[in-house]
Amino acid sequence: PSYASNFMAVQESLNTDIFIFCSLNKTNNELTVCGWMPKAEFLMKATLYKKGTPRYRSDGTSFPLFADMYEIINKELYDVDSPEMLIKQIEDWCKNKK
Numbered sequence: 001p002s003y004a005s006n007f008m009a010v011q012e013s014l015n016t017d018i019f020i021f022c023s024l025n026k027t028n029n030e031l032t033v034c035g036w037m038p039k040a041e042f043l044m045k046a047t048l049y050k051k052g053t054p055r056y057r058s059d060g061t062s063f064p065l066f067a068d069m070y071e072i073i074n075k076e077l078y079d080v081d082s083p084e085m086l087i088k089q090i091e092d093w094c095k096n097k098k
Contacts, residue, residue: 001075005034009048009068017097018090021077033086035077038093046070
């Protein structure tokens with residue numbers, strides 16, 4: 001929940017309604033869905049960091065962003081416990097959107 005998900009600003013114009021944020025553990029080849037959020041809501045809640053802004057990791061190291069990047073803390077995303085739950089949440093959102 002305390003980790004962040006990122007989205008490159010250059011992709012903002014892509015024709016999509018929902019973002020699904022995932023994390024890939026390359027050691028064990030495990031993909032974890034961190035959460036999801038409708039695009040419009042994400043763009044309102046996320047913080048935009050400009051290219052070159054230093055970002056700091058929990059271990060104290062840092063790196064400059066190579067491009068403009070949106071960032072949101074995972075606890076702000078809609079939580080997902082299973083693939084079935086993700087599908088149901090998105091179906092419900094689609095039915096209720098205006």
